[in-house]
Amino acid sequence: MALMYKELRVLLLVVMLLSRDYGVTSLELLELRVPAHVPLGTRAELSCRWQLGPADILYSVKWYKDGKEFFRHVPRDQEPRRKFPLPGVDVEKSSTNGANVTLAPAILETGGRYRCEVSGERPLFPTVSDHADMIIVALPDQGPTITGSKIRYQIGDRVQVNCTSGRSRPATRLAWYINGEPAPTAALLTPTHQVHSDGLETTSLGLDFKVKSKHFRKGDLKLKCLATIATVYWRSNEESVQGEKLKGYSRSRELTEGASRADRVQAAGKLGGSAPALQLTHCLLIFSATLLQTLPTRLHVDFV
Numbered sequence: 001m002a003l004m005y006k007e008l009r010v011l012l013l014v015v016m017l018l019s020r021d022y023g024v025t026s027l028e029l030l031e032l033r034v035p036a037h038v039p040l041g042t043r044a045e046l047s048c049r050w051q052l053g054p055a056d057i058l059y060s061v062k063w064y065k066d067g068k069e070f071f072r073h074v075p076r077d078q079e080p081r082r083k084f085p086l087p088g089v090d091v092e093k094s095s096t097n098g099a100n101v102t103l104a105p106a107i108l109e110t111g112g113r114y115r116c117e118v119s120g121e122r123p124l125f126p127t128v129s130d131h132a133d134m135i136i137v138a139l140p141d142q143g144p145t146i147t148g149s150k151i152r153y154q155i156g157d158r159v160q161v162n163c164t165s166g167r168s169r170p171a172t173r174l175a176w177y178i179n180g181e182p183a184p185t186a187a188l189l190t191p192t193h194q195v196h197s198d199g200l201e202t203t204s205l206g207l208d209f210k211v212k213s214k215h216f217r218k219g220d221l222k223l224k225c226l227a228t229i230a231t232v233y234w235r236s237n238e239e240s241v242q243g244e245k246l247k248g249y250s251r252s253r254e255l256t257e258g259a260s261r262a263d264r265v266q267a268a269g270k271l272g273g274s275a276p277a278l279q280l281t282h283c284l285l286i287f288s289a290t291l292l293q294t295l296p297t298r299l300h301v302d303f304v
């Protein structure tokens, strides 16, 4: 019994010493915030949070980009906050304790790996650091454009359209939606990328599917192309087409499904001869205002 008590006391003492020791060297970096994507010409706010141990005194806060120091806060220096020139890294302002630095304006060279390093005073100079990457984004100057669409489609027609992004860096991601649902993979072509001499890229994504009755379930076929760059860019273009569900619909579908474009025209022509049947085969597609702006002549000609 006595022995156990003694052991327990030793154990307690060890635990106390350990936690005391731990307390002395517990300088800790709590959080480093570096925006992952920063649009060209905007501000980037970086922040670093740390916690000093009970016996620690802050010696320095240093900021590095790609291994090169660009800002330093040393409280006991005559000049406690100093900037060091680095291409693309322009410290617009900094907080008194060096925890927050604002870079502006962001240019392509501003992108890179940022490190915050915090050190305690002598004799031990405990040091902690963390890093994070920043990508500078050149936003497209225009939204995605949809090309290749026809004015009229019938059940069985193939919709073959292209979505092309504006020029950006990094490349824009495109996605197609049919009636608000992501387009099935089978309807998507492989995206193509084009790199321009200035380093900016355009992306194209083709959509190819056969019009089925289900696409007009709510009397409306909507094709939407969504362009995104990480979380900083999000823009879409939508074409809305209307289809009328008429009597004898399935019959006309049978007639035209699987037919080529030429066959369809022929089929429609034949039906045109037999009076009201023409209406049954036709789903008139009316494009939304967005497309009206891009295709005024075609639309006009078609409706004349």
Ligand SMILES: *[C@@H]1O[C@H](CO)[C@@H](O)[C@H](O)[C@H]1NC(C)=O
Pocket: 033, 046, 047, 095, 096, 099, 100
């Ligand atoms: C520093 O940045 C953090 C996180 O962005 C923010 O909460 C805090 O208010 C900023 N402090 C100062 C002094 O600007």
Ligand SMILES: *[C@@H]1O[C@H](CO)[C@@H](O)[C@H](O)[C@H]1NC(C)=O
Pocket: 147, 148, 160, 161, 162, 192, 204, 206
């Ligand atoms: C879509 O764009 C690509 C690349 O510009 C082109 O090769 C293809 O023919 C276009 N397809 C349609 C349906 O317009």
